[in-house]
Amino acid sequence: MENFYTFRSAILLRDEHHCEEGIVMEAVVEKYVKYFKSIFHHNNWYFTKFVCCEMLNIVVLFSNFWAIDKFLQGESITS
Numbered sequence: 271m272e273n274f275y276t277f278r279s280a281i282l283l284r285d286e287h288h289c290e291e292g293i294v295m296e297a298v299v300e301k302y303v304k305y306f307k308s309i310f311h312h313n314n315w316y317f318t319k320f321v322c323c324e325m326l327n328i329v330v331l332f333s334n335f336w337a338i339d340k341f342l343q344g345e346s347i348t349s
Contacts (some may be wrong), residue, residue, distance in 0.1 A: 339346050
């Protein structure tokens, strides 16, 4: 646990007080911003499929409740 707490990243902020070795934070941020902009709105179809699957899960859940209730002849809900 101590090693995890004392771990220091090589990414530093560009500042007069931080002139140590490491990668400048702004360059890393620029790289991730370019990547994010390039994939923005490319996951809409995936999200739509995910929402449909979640709705189907809810339907299956209530179908299972109904089927178990019918199998147990109403004893599962009343007990």
